[in-house]
Structures are given as C-alpha cells and as structure tokens.
Amino acid sequence: MKNKLITKVALIGGGPACATAAIQLVRSGIEIILVSKEIGGTIKNANLVENLIGYPEGVVGLDFAKSFQLQLTKVGVPIVLEEVLTVEQIGNKYITKTAETEIISEYLIIGTGSIPKKLDVEGEEEANLNGKLFYEIYNVKQFIDKKNIGIIGSGDVAYDYALNLQNAANKISIIRRTAKTSSLPILQKRVKSTENIVVLNNHVIKKIELKEDKIHLEIEKEGNLVTLIKDLILVAIGRKPNYDFLSEGIISEYTNPKSDSKLYFIGDVNKNNFRQVSIAMGDGMKVAMETVKNIAEKEGYHGASRQVW
Ligand SMILES: Cc1cc2nc3c(=O)[nH]c(=O)nc-3n(C[C@H](O)[C@H](O)[C@H](O)COP(=O)(O)OP(=O)(O)OC[C@H]3O[C@@H](n4cnc5c(N)ncnc54)[C@H](O)[C@@H]3O)c2cc1C
Incomplete structure (x- = not known):
C-alpha cells in the first residue's frame, strides 16, 4: 500500500x-x-x-x-x-x-x-474475453463501424443501445426471449421507424460460439434450434x-x-x-x-x- x-x-x-x-x-x-x-x-x-x-x-x-x-x-x-x-x-x-x-x-x-446482468450461457465469458460480446456501449462504439450487431434484451437499455448504433452499424437485431417489451413507448416508436433495426421475438439464447471472426448464437425459437451469426453482441438484460x-x-x-x-x-x-x-x-x-x-x-x-x- x-x-x-x-x-x-x-x-x-x-x-x-x-x-x-x-x-x-x-x-x-x-x-x-x-x-x-x-x-x-x-x-x-x-x-x-x-x-x-x-x-x-x-x-x-x-x-x-x-x-x-x-x-x-x-x-x-x-x-x-x-x-x-x-x-x-x-x-x-x-x-x-x-x-x-x-x-x-x-x-x-x-x-x-x-x-449489468449476465446471460449465464455457455460461451458468454469467452466471447467477452475475445472482444466479441459487451455489456456497456460507450467503450465499444468505435468498433461498430458497418457491423452486424445483435442486442440481447427487451427493455429501455436494449432499445437505447439500438438507437445509439443506428448510424454506425449496418444491421441491428434486438433479440428478446418473449414478444413483450418493457421499453418506453417513445423508444419503441423510434425503433419501429428505423430501417436497419429489427426486433426478433421469442428467441432464447442457449449457447454462444466464436467461429472465425463471427459470433454464432444458438437460439431456441418456438421449439426449434436456429443459429444467428453476428459480428458483435451487446447484452442488455438488466x-x-x-x-x-x-x-x-x-x-x-x-x-x-x-x-x-x-x-x-x-x-x-x-x-x-x-x-x-x-x-x-x-x-x-x-x-x-x-x-x-x-x-x-x-x-x-x-x-x-x-x-x-
Ligand atoms: C443505456 C442507458 C441509458 C440511460 N438513460 C437514462 C436517461 O435517459 N435518463 C436517466 O435519468 N437515466 C438514464 N440511465 C440511468 C442512469 O445512467 C443512472 O440512473 C445513473 O447513472 C445512476 O447514477 P449513479 O451515480 O448512482 O451510478 P453510476 O452512474 O452507475 O456510477 C457509479 C460509479 O461508481 C464507480 N464504481 C463502481 N464500482 C467501483 C469500485 N469498486 N471502485 C471505484 N469506483 C467504482 C463507477 O466507475 C461509476 O463512476 C440510463 C442508463 C443506461 C445504461
């Protein structure tokens, strides 16, 4: 000391x-x-x-x-x-x-x-350590340029992150486990009218894997397993x-x-x-x-x- x-x-x-x-x-x-x-x-x-x-x-x-x-x-x-x-x-x-x-x-x-709360799924920590998965936006904004971004969550923070990146990223998916959002109506309205943001309902993340330069999300969607491939992930689940x-x-x-x-x-x-x-x-x-x-x-x-x- x-x-x-x-x-x-x-x-x-x-x-x-x-x-x-x-x-x-x-x-x-x-x-x-x-x-x-x-x-x-x-x-x-x-x-x-x-x-x-x-x-x-x-x-x-x-x-x-x-x-x-x-x-x-x-x-x-x-x-x-x-x-x-x-x-x-x-x-x-x-x-x-x-x-x-x-x-x-x-x-x-x-x-x-x-x-921030963690997802607690296999591969999350490895993706975070490898600079592919983040919980806060301010220190990653400079890496977003023209990327395909996944934002996991459905509240104000997830919607705010999506709007924050709308001009920097190519494509943004808000990935949420239900069809409901707890986000402010004004943020929902803005997200709805932003072309490069989509909202994916009923997507439950099961596993995360890094393959080459991409991050693969293994997702359960209405009883089926699907894979989403993204450049970077932001986790905003509370x-x-x-x-x-x-x-x-x-x-x-x-x-x-x-x-x-x-x-x-x-x-x-x-x-x-x-x-x-x-x-x-x-x-x-x-x-x-x-x-x-x-x-x-x-x-x-x-x-x-x-x-x-
Ligand atoms: C995406 C997003 C959008 C938001 N938008 C709004 C908004 O529009 N309007 C609004 O009113 N609020 C908004 N908020 C909420 C707002 O940011 C918080 O309510 C506010 O920052 C809380 O202030 P605080 O000082 O209590 O804590 P924080 O701002 O979290 O500050 C905590 C401080 O403690 C420090 N610290 C933590 N642990 C340690 C440690 N072990 N040693 C030393 N330092 C430590 C941190 O570095 C930090 O400086 C938003 C939050 C997010 C995530």
Whole structure:
C-alpha cells in the first residue's frame, strides 16, 4: 500500500450521485476524497438523455458525463482515480482500500451504481474475453463501424443501445426471449421507424460460439434450434446494484440501515431505487446536506450548518 489518506468524508463512485454529493460537500467546506475507477458512470452509455430538466433538446450521455467531470475539476473535488477493492468498518472509522491507496474516513458515501446482468450461457465469458460480446456501449462504439450487431434484451437499455448504433452499424437485431417489451413507448416508436433495426421475438439464447471472426448464437425459437451469426453482441438484460466488493458488515448495513449511521448508499446502488440520473443526483444532494448537518451538530458551527446555495 503506497498511500494512506485520512479524511472526514470518503465517497466511492464517479457517477451523478457521488459527483453531486461531492460538489455540495466541497462547497460546504467539508474535507472529502472521492475515489472512483472512472468519472461519468453509467449515463455514458445513454444515446440521448431527454428527461433532465435544463436540456430541452436532450443531452448525449457522454456529453453530460463530460460536463460534470469539468464541474468536479472546477469546484476542486479531490479525486483518487482507482478501483476500490475492499471496504470495512474498524471501530468508528471506515477503511476504503484500492491496490495503491488506503482511505480512512469518519463518513462514507457509497454510490457505486449498478452492474449489468449476465446471460449465464455457455460461451458468454469467452466471447467477452475475445472482444466479441459487451455489456456497456460507450467503450465499444468505435468498433461498430458497418457491423452486424445483435442486442440481447427487451427493455429501455436494449432499445437505447439500438438507437445509439443506428448510424454506425449496418444491421441491428434486438433479440428478446418473449414478444413483450418493457421499453418506453417513445423508444419503441423510434425503433419501429428505423430501417436497419429489427426486433426478433421469442428467441432464447442457449449457447454462444466464436467461429472465425463471427459470433454464432444458438437460439431456441418456438421449439426449434436456429443459429444467428453476428459480428458483435451487446447484452442488455438488466442491471443489479453493485456492492459485492463490500465487507459483510457493510453489506448488512445496506440491508438493514442504522438510524445513527455515518454510512450512506446513494443512487442506483440503493436498493429499490428507480434508476434515473435525477434521482441519483437528488440522493447525492440530500445525503450531502444530512452529512453537513451531522458534522455541524457534533462539532459545533464551522460555517457548514447553514444552507449553501
Ligand atoms: C443505456 C442507458 C441509458 C440511460 N438513460 C437514462 C436517461 O435517459 N435518463 C436517466 O435519468 N437515466 C438514464 N440511465 C440511468 C442512469 O445512467 C443512472 O440512473 C445513473 O447513472 C445512476 O447514477 P449513479 O451515480 O448512482 O451510478 P453510476 O452512474 O452507475 O456510477 C457509479 C460509479 O461508481 C464507480 N464504481 C463502481 N464500482 C467501483 C469500485 N469498486 N471502485 C471505484 N469506483 C467504482 C463507477 O466507475 C461509476 O463512476 C440510463 C442508463 C443506461 C445504461
């Protein structure tokens, strides 16, 4: 362990939830460290974010992420750009460790978002390791040029991915196990009117194989086995809260929160939360204000107890 840092509040995550909390805490004069493996978070995958107040024309997910990266720098949020491997509580301190750094804090705010669910079929991991199957779109967009893409899933994310790639890919198939979609009507309408996107119903993936430069999907379709051949696959079958790296003690607080805790979960990682940027930002702001209030009450007025605009 090379670096040992001590701070009042540590935040884990570089998405909208922790970015909002971090900016408010710094503006309130609280000593913080934000640690994240990257800045921007899941919204980098979004084709066009149209439900955020202030963006009447919508905003491309990557552009939105870049804008709050700039804001974090401008406000002077101290950032450790590393992956957190373990988090535990020892006495009344939280110990957050990466491969390089140990951060000791009195308060801990966890905003580690969600991770994509896997298909859990034979050949999936091999295809992922060979750069043929992906779960997030933002880091593969540059490989899509004129390719034949399969998107597995039937919700908002699958439809959003398809629309995101409509100009880059040759052909896009949304492959779903039923004939139903849980996607927003507006996304369904756009997909329907996009020529190079088709929706394949009742296709259940059984096996994945790599053959030469292609990915072969073995599919059960209404009792028959069929094969689909694609250049690349994106899996978008849902996401789950990302907290597996936390110690048992911390996870038990996640499940049964204590009323006097100095540990908070915000944004998509929060159980039963609706996954939306504005909710993540609202969580971040609320927890920042609560933390400021707690610190001011326990340590006396230091300029932080007032509302900060
Ligand atoms: C395709 C797509 C389209 C979307 N479109 C919209 C939309 O139009 N409108 C909308 O409101 N929402 C949309 N969302 C949802 C939105 O992206 C999330 O609700 C939002 O990003 C949640 O923010 P968060 O800060 O809670 O988590 P995230 O954005 O997931 O951020 C989590 C952060 O934690 C970091 N992290 C995770 N684990 C570790 C670790 N072990 N160590 C260090 N850092 C770690 C990550 O690197 C990341 O920076 C969309 C999502 C997707 C996938």
